Amino acid sequence: MSFIDEKLGKKVIDFDTKKYNFYDLILHDFNDYLSQEYGEKIDKLSNLHKINIITKDFESLRQRMFSVFRGEEFQKIYLSLGKEIIDKYYDKKALIQKTPTARIQPPKYMTTSFHCDAWYGHSSITTSFWMPLTKVNQNNTLHMSKDRKISLDTLDELVNSDYDLEKINDISQSICEPIILEYGQIMCFKSDMLHGAKVNTSNDTRVTFDFRILQSKDDLGFKSISNYFDYNALQNSELQNNKNTSRSGNKELSRNNNLSNNRFVSYSNSCNGVNAKSQLTLCAGIANDKKINITRNESEIYVFSHLPVLRHYLGPIENQIDGVIAFSLDIFEKDFNLAENILKFAVKNDKKVLFAAEDILVSNSIDIKKALELI
């Protein structure tokens, strides 16, 4: 049973903005970035568009927001709030998305067309949580179906039609209403609730983020389990916060946070035909986010199927190297035994393997088991 009313399909909950101070965290980080890159600062997030040059490159700012989301400070309060929500509305089988999605919508800009999250692969036991960081108004906020029945009826009409995107948006808009929330409130809604944005016709930039909680791993939709933390990880995170230590036995969190200044080799191979440049570009981006030093790029020798180049860097000879970053688990091209053999070899040699696309770090035998489930 969901804590959300079946007929309404949505519910507003509150959180303590002093305890979970997302706003200041993002504002301070953006100001660090903006002063470094453009020599300017903002007084509040809703004024982001006032830095003229940034309006040409909001995507880099959004990516910056994702980097904050993956960082230790954000994760600490995000997981603490996640645990509070799960303790109140779920049981210990619940899972929470590891990294929320960032949205920045300056005046005159559009963000997301109308949709329901189920259309993007979220299961019926998934609830979405939408949190505005800026005060929103009817001209810049998200719009959502008035209730669930009208959403379901409209979804039924849309999926049984061949309407173009414009018509899908028009019909959806006509059954939706603006969500007017304050910072400190979260809109929780079911995956079959239609919602979307219109062009921002206000004078304020909207900054929001959203995340998802699953009732259990019984129905992941089309999403990977690697996108989620389980309750155990939340408890470990809390323990870690209480002890106020920077490192603990929290293996899940160590995935994202403890690779700073590690020396990695960026590695590519035939990988089901994904070209090497694309593989290495993703590796470079993820390494940059995690502050990993890439000391060299390497490609596999294609005539061998046992991946000798990868083994070399995961072996004991390269003792200055902490690990390898590879594009995806697809580098094993579904060869389970090869993957198991190489990952065990890496762990034996105290080397790490980071798979960029899945954001999975293998550094111990539990990680191997979890990675192999995705082969």
Ligand SMILES: [Fe+2]
């Ligand atoms: Fe959505």
